[in-house]
Amino acid sequence: MTIRVVDRMELLEAEWRMLDRDSMNSLHQSYDWCAAWVKTHGNPLALLHGEQDGRTAFILPLEIVRHSVIRTAQFIGSRFSNINTGLFSAAMRADGQTGVGQQIAAEAVRLLSGKADLLHLENMPLGWRGERHPFAGLPAMENRNHTFQLPLLDSFEQTLSQVNARSRRKKYRNQVRRLEAMGGFRHLVARSEAEKQFLLDLFFIQKAERFKSAGLPNVFQAPSTQAFFRLLLEGGHDGTNTPLELHGIELRGAFEGQIAAIAGMSRKGDHAICQFGSIDPTLARDASPGELLFWLLIEQFCAEGATLFDFGLGDQGYKRSWCTIETVQHDVLLPISASGRLAAYTQRGLNHTKAVIKNNPQLYGFLQRLRAQSDAKPVRKAEPEN
Incomplete structure (x- = not known):
């Protein structure tokens, strides 16, 4: 060698x-x-x-x-x-x-x-x-810091069966019901340049407010860091490889166009990775829009043939509730x-x-x-x- x-x-x-x-x-x-x-x-x-x-x-x-x-x-x-x-x-x-x-x-x-x-x-x-x-x-x-993953099986129903499907479906129905009572929602996937920049800018704002309220340092604050994620968004799709794609829960009705939750996703082959996420705590808090977005993401990547959904670094309760694999x-x-x-x-x-x-x-x-x-x-x- x-x-x-x-x-x-x-x-x-x-x-x-x-x-x-x-x-x-x-x-x-x-x-x-x-x-x-x-x-x-x-x-x-x-x-x-x-x-x-x-x-x-x-x-x-x-x-x-x-x-x-x-x-x-x-x-x-x-x-x-x-x-x-x-x-x-x-x-x-x-x-x-x-x-x-x-x-x-x-x-x-x-x-x-x-x-x-x-x-x-x-x-x-x-x-x-x-x-x-x-x-x-x-x-x-x-x-x-460990990472947490959920295997994606042949169908979404089989995938859910790994993590108490009955209680998951009940929670999902309650989330949807609450959002529909507010006017509804849609799963927004940023496709245009305007949508991508809008969601990324909003993520930086939501995350900064979250860090500030929790008294934590903002790891996304540096201009070079924000410029890095903007460049990744320009990469687009290459088969099953996507450097960065932005997803959101967009509200309808009285809250038309407002974004309750955001997630940044990447994909490499059959491996889907959540890079970051944020929520607006003033919008639809009782409906847990962040958790709802993960349901929709897992359902989507399962349908698209991915076999592993990765929640990334950090030990948090919502990750353990979804994941059957903890990687040291x-x-x-x-x-x-x-x-x-x-x-x-x-x-x-x-x-x-x-x-x-x-x-x-x-x-x-x-x-x-x-x-x-x-x-x-x-x-x-x-x-x-x-």
């Missing part, structure tokens, strides 16, 4: 798109997803390209992000990734060579020397849909420099501390409120030197 570092996506586009076609490789490492992030964030790239017997065996799409004095090589756009696999050929995954992960890791550390201090590969399932990840043999720590993800930390060794040690301790804090609701809420207040303060520009 030979491995090299490439600093421009265009140089690997053909090989990258070839690996994209494999449904086992995550949407979050797809070419279009990464290209949108790179265009809006502009971090230096360190794309690890591996070849075996003259054929592309894998691509690890990494960017270099500076945290204080530490340069971290991490998956492109990992802050908004629900699942990271890297891009591996089916032949390499099937080979199952003992020590291949260690070989890649050792060569990656050597190649990234001088470019980064730490290699941090996060949110990786070491086992995914029946396959063992090539990095499963590396030292790893469990990520405190792991992080791999590989020091490259002396400062990287210290950073890796600190990160492991920080992850442990965060897990302890998250299990203490009072302490977790207090620290989140402090973070939100800090994010809300305006940044004071430095005075120019004379």
